[in-house]
Amino acid sequence: MAGRDLKVALLGFGTVGSSVARILGDLKPQGLKLTHIYNRNVARKRAEWVPADVVWTEKIDDVLSSDVDIVVELVGGLDPAGDWVWKALGAGKSAVTANKKLIAFHGIELEKLARAKGGFLLYGAAVAGGIPVIPGLQQGLAGDQITRIEGILNGTCNFILSKMEGGAEFADVLKEAQALGYAEANPTEDVDGYDARAKLVILSRLALRVDLEPEEIPCRSITEVAAIDFEYARELNCTIRQISRAEIRPTGEDLSVGAPNSKNNGDVLASVGPMLVPKDSPLAWSRGTENTVLVSGQYGGDVVFSGHGAGGHPTAVAVVSDLINIAHGSRKVELPSRKTPIGGEFLLRHSIRFVVRDKPGIIAEIALALAEQNINIDAIFQKPGYGALNLPFVVTVDPCVASALRRALDRIAKMDCLLEKPFDLQILE
Amino acid sequence: MAGRDLKVALLGFGTVGSSVARILGDLKPQGLKLTHIYNRNVARKRAEWVPADVVWTEKIDDVLSSDVDIVVELVGGLDPAGDWVWKALGAGKSAVTANKKLIAFHGIELEKLARAKGGFLLYGAAVAGGIPVIPGLQQGLAGDQITRIEGILNGTCNFILSKMEGGAEFADVLKEAQALGYAEANPTEDVDGYDARAKLVILSRLALRVDLEPEEIPCRSITEVAAIDFEYARELNCTIRQISRAEIRPTGEDLSVGAPNSKNNGDVLASVGPMLVPKDSPLAWSRGTENTVLVSGQYGGDVVFSGHGAGGHPTAVAVVSDLINIAHGSRKVELPSRKTPIGGEFLLRHSIRFVVRDKPGIIAEIALALAEQNINIDAIFQKPGYGALNLPFVVTVDPCVASALRRALDRIAKMDCLLEKPFDLQILE
Numbered sequence: 001m002a003g004r005d006l007k008v009a010l011l012g013f014g015t016v017g018s019s020v021a022r023i024l025g026d027l028k029p030q031g032l033k034l035t036h037i038y039n040r041n042v043a044r045k046r047a048e049w050v051p052a053d054v055v056w057t058e059k060i061d062d063v064l065s066s067d068v069d070i071v072v073e074l075v076g077g078l079d080p081a082g083d084w085v086w087k088a089l090g091a092g093k094s095a096v097t098a099n100k101k102l103i104a105f106h107g108i109e110l111e112k113l114a115r116a117k118g119g120f121l122l123y124g125a126a127v128a129g130g131i132p133v134i135p136g137l138q139q140g141l142a143g144d145q146i147t148r149i150e151g152i153l154n155g156t157c158n159f160i161l162s163k164m165e166g167g168a169e170f171a172d173v174l175k176e177a178q179a180l181g182y183a184e185a186n187p188t189e190d191v192d193g194y195d196a197r198a199k200l201v202i203l204s205r206l207a208l209r210v211d212l213e214p215e216e217i218p219c220r221s222i223t224e225v226a227a228i229d230f231e232y233a234r235e236l237n238c239t240i241r242q243i244s245r246a247e248i249r250p251t252g253e254d255l256s257v258g259a260p261n262s263k264n265n266g267d268v269l270a271s272v273g274p275m276l277v278p279k280d281s282p283l284a285w286s287r288g289t290e291n292t293v294l295v296s297g298q299y300g301g302d303v304v305f306s307g308h309g310a311g312g313h314p315t316a317v318a319v320v321s322d323l324i325n326i327a328h329g330s331r332k333v334e335l336p337s338r339k340t341p342i343g344g345e346f347l348l349r350h351s352i353r354f355v356v357r358d359k360p361g362i363i364a365e366i367a368l369a370l371a372e373q374n375i376n377i378d379a380i381f382q383k384p385g386y387g388a389l390n391l392p393f394v395v396t397v398d399p400c401v402a403s404a405l406r407r408a409l410d411r412i413a414k415m416d417c418l419l420e421k422p423f424d425l426q427i428l429e
Numbered sequence: 430m431a432g433r434d435l436k437v438a439l440l441g442f443g444t445v446g447s448s449v450a451r452i453l454g455d456l457k458p459q460g461l462k463l464t465h466i467y468n469r470n471v472a473r474k475r476a477e478w479v480p481a482d483v484v485w486t487e488k489i490d491d492v493l494s495s496d497v498d499i500v501v502e503l504v505g506g507l508d509p510a511g512d513w514v515w516k517a518l519g520a521g522k523s524a525v526t527a528n529k530k531l532i533a534f535h536g537i538e539l540e541k542l543a544r545a546k547g548g549f550l551l552y553g554a555a556v557a558g559g560i561p562v563i564p565g566l567q568q569g570l571a572g573d574q575i576t577r578i579e580g581i582l583n584g585t586c587n588f589i590l591s592k593m594e595g596g597a598e599f600a601d602v603l604k605e606a607q608a609l610g611y612a613e614a615n616p617t618e619d620v621d622g623y624d625a626r627a628k629l630v631i632l633s634r635l636a637l638r639v640d641l642e643p644e645e646i647p648c649r650s651i652t653e654v655a656a657i658d659f660e661y662a663r664e665l666n667c668t669i670r671q672i673s674r675a676e677i678r679p680t681g682e683d684l685s686v687g688a689p690n691s692k693n694n695g696d697v698l699a700s701v702g703p704m705l706v707p708k709d710s711p712l713a714w715s716r717g718t719e720n721t722v723l724v725s726g727q728y729g730g731d732v733v734f735s736g737h738g739a740g741g742h743p744t745a746v747a748v749v750s751d752l753i754n755i756a757h758g759s760r761k762v763e764l765p766s767r768k769t770p771i772g773g774e775f776l777l778r779h780s781i782r783f784v785v786r787d788k789p790g791i792i793a794e795i796a797l798a799l800a801e802q803n804i805n806i807d808a809i810f811q812k813p814g815y816g817a818l819n820l821p822f823v824v825t826v827d828p829c830v831a832s833a834l835r836r837a838l839d840r841i842a843k844m845d846c847l848l849e850k851p852f853d854l855q856i857l858e
Contacts, residue, residue, distance in 0.1 A: 132569020
C-alpha cells in the first residue's frame with residue numbers, strides 16, 4: 001500500500017461514473033480518495049451524496065494539471081478521451097479506463113507510455129464489464145497457451161437475439177432494446193459488430209498474444225437475422241448468437257476441403273457475427289444482456305466466464321477493482337504480443353436459408369453451384385405450412401470457408417425463382 | 430521482472446509436478462528456472478526430458494537449505510508439507526502450493542509469515558484447478574461486495590453424480606471413478622465433502638472476507654444418494670450435485686418461519702453436501718470432473734466460472750501462472766478478512782424420499798410430524814410402477830432449516846410402516 005491515499009479523478013459522470021463514485025463511497029477501499037469529477041456542463045450532474053470536498057469541473061485541464069494520481073476515463077471513443085489518457089500517462093499518472101475502442105486501437109502505445117513514465121494503465125472494464133475475464137487471463141491463465149477465444153461480448157446483440165428466440169422480429173426487438181436503454185438511437189456499433197470487434201482485439205492480445213488490426217477482422221451484422229432463422233435453428237438443435245471468435249490454427253492442419261485459399265501455417269483466424277450455436281454450448285445459455293467468454297488452452301482445456309457484461313454497477317465493479325489493484329501496487333502480468341495479420345478463414349459448416357417460388361430443379365441447381373466450389377450439401381430442411389409461391393427452406397453444408405460459399409451464393413442469387421437473397425449462418429462447432 | 434532468473438524447486442513429482450515441469454519446459458516463461466525436484470524414492474521418478482542440470486533429491490533439506498527462490502509444494506496434506514512451506518517462507522523464499530487443506534487451516538498464518546519475510550505465498554491451484562477463480566476474485570472482483578458463493582468444487586463427486594443421472598447406482602459409479610483414477614481407494618475426503626469444505630473455506634476468505642473454521646461447516650456425504658433420487662429430481666426439473674455454499678445473510682431478513690433457532694444479524698451460513706439443483710442453473714451444467722463456481726456480488730450480480738477443476742495439466746496451469754506472477758512481481762490484492770463463526774442455518778425447500786409398506790394414514794402422520802416443527806408440505810410425488818409393499822414417494826416442503834426437519838424426520842423414522850430411513854435433500858433456490 002502507498003503511504004498516503006491515492007487521489008482519483010473521474011472523467012465522465014454518467015451511469016458508470018456515478019456507480020464508481022457510489023461504490024467508492026460505500027466500500028471505502030483503503031488507499032483511495034475521490035478528489036475530482038469532470039463532466040461537460042457539470043452543474044447539471046452535481047450530486048448531493050458525493051463527498052463535499054470533491055472538486056467538480058468542466059475544464060479537463062483542472063484534472064490533468066492537478067496532483068491526482070489516477071485518472072478514470074469513462075467518456076469513451078478515441079477523441080478526445082484518448083488524448084486525455086495520453087496526457088495523464090505522460091504526466092506520470094495512472095489511468096483506468098472502460099474504453100475498449102481506445103485500448104483496441106492504441107492500447108500498446110499507451111501501455112508503453114505508462115511503463116516509461118512509471119504509471120499503471122488498467123482496463124478491466126473494457127471487456128465483459130463485471131466479469132473478471134481480463135484479470136483471469138492476465139493473472140490466472142498466464143501459465144497456459146490459449147489457442148481459441150469464443151465470446152458473447154456485446155450485451156445489446158445478446159438481448160436482441162435471445163429475445164428473437166421467442167418469435168419476435170429484429171426491428172421490433174431493437175425498438176424494445178432502445179426503449180430500455182440497452183441500444184443506442186444509432187445501433188450500428190453494436191449490431192454491426194464493431195463494439196464486439198474492439199473487445200475481441202483486446203482479448204486476442206491478452207489470451208492469444210497476437211495484435212490484430214481491428215479493421216482486418218471480418219464483421220457481419222445481425223440485422224439480417226429473421227425470426228424464421230430461429231425456427232430452423234431449433235431443427236438443428238441450435239440457437240443464434242453474435243459470436244466473436246479468434247483462433248490460432250495449429251501448423252500442419254489439413255484444410256484442403258473447400259478451402260482453396262486458406263493458408264496452413266499457424267495462422268490467426270478471427271471474425272464477429274451471428275452464428276448458429278448448439279444448445280449444449282455454454283455460449284447458448286446467455287440471456288438478456290449477459291456476456292460469456294470461453295477460452296481454450298493447450299494445457300488447461302476450456303474455461304468459461306459468464307455474467308453481466310454491461311450496465312453501470314457491473315462495469316463500475318471492474319473499474320473499482322482496477323483502482324484497488326493500483327492502490328495495492330499489484331502489477332499485472334504483461335506478456336509480450338506480436339503483430340499478426342489475419343491469415344485465412346474459418347472452415348465451418350453453414351446453414352443457408354432460401355425463399356423461393358417453388359418449381360422442379362431448384363435443389364439440383366443449388367447443389368451444382370455449391371459443388372462448383374467444392375461444397376457438399378449435408379441436409380435439407382423444409383418446415384410445413386408454407387405454400388409453393390413463397391417457400392422457405394434451409395440447406396446445411398459440410399465445412400467450407402465463407403468466401404467459397406459467397407461465390408456459390410452469388411451465382412445462386414441470380415436464379416429467377418429466388419424471392420430473397422440467400423442468407424447464410426456459420427455453425428459453431 | 431527480477432534481474433536474474435528465479436530458481437524454482439518442485440516438491441512432489443507426481444501427475445501435477447511432472448505437468449508443471451512439462452509446461453515450464455514448453456513455454457519457457459521468462460524469469461523462471463527449474464533447479465530442484467524433490468520426491469521420495471526419487472530414483473524411480475527421474476525423467477529423461479527434464480533439463481540435465483536439475484538437481485533430483487529425496488532429502489528435503491537439499492531444497493530448503495538451498496538458494497532456490499520459490500518452492501512449489503505439490504505433496505498435499507498438513508504434515509509434513511505444511512512444515513516445509515513454513516520453513517521455506519521463514520527463510521524468505523516464496524511458496525506456490527496446490528494444497529487446499531494447508532491453506533484452509535493455516536493460510537492466514539502462512540500469509541502473515543510470507544509478508545513478514547518478504548516472500549510471496551500463492552495458491553491459485555488450491556481451488557478449481559485450471560479455472561482462474563482465485564485471481565478472478567482477488568484482482569477482478571476486489572471492487573465488489575460478494576455476498577454469496579455456490580460451487581461445484583469437487584470433481585470426483587461431480588463425476589459420480591453426473592454419471593448417476595443416467596440411472597446407475599452410487600456404488601457402481603464409485604468403482605468406475607476409482608478405475609479411472611478420479612477417486613481414491615478410500616474416497617472419504619471427496620464423497621463426504623471434506624475436500625470441498627477446505628476449498629469453500631478458502632473462497633469464503635477471498636470472496637466474503639470471512640475466516641471460517643473448517644470443522645464448523647456442516648458436511649453431508651453423497652453416499653446416500655440413490656438412482657431413484659434422480660428420477661424424482663427430474664419431476665422437480667432438477668438434478669443432484671454436491672454443492673458447497675456460503676452466504677452472508679443481510680441483517681434484518683425475516684427468518685421466523687420454521688427457523689426458531691436461526692439468528693438474524695448478518696450471519697454467515699455455509700454447508701457442503703448433495704442438493705437438488707434446478708436444471709436451468711449453471712451449477713446443473715457441469716459434467717464429469719468439471720468444476721463451476723458462482724459468486725454473487727452486491728454491485729456486479731452473478732458471475733460464473735467453469736472448467737476443469739482437477740487433473741495434472743489444468744492444476745499445473747494454475748501453478749505455472751502463480752510462478753509467472755511472482756516472476757513479474759505481480760503482488761496480489763490482499764483484503765482483510767475477519768474470523769466469523771457459522772451463525773445459523775440455510776432456510777430452504779427440501780425434498781424427502783420415503784419408502785413404506787403402504788397403509789391408510791401415512792401421509793397424515795408425516796404431515797403431523799412436520800407441522801409440529803412448523804414445516805408445511807408443498808407437494809407429494811409418487812411415481813407409478815411400485816407395489817404397496819415397497820412404495821417409494823417424495824414429499825417436498827416449504828422453506829425450513831435442516832435441524833427442524835431433522836427433528837420431524839427423527840419422529841417419522843419411528844413409524845413402523847417405514848422400510849428405510851427417510852432421505853432428505855435441500856433444494857437450491
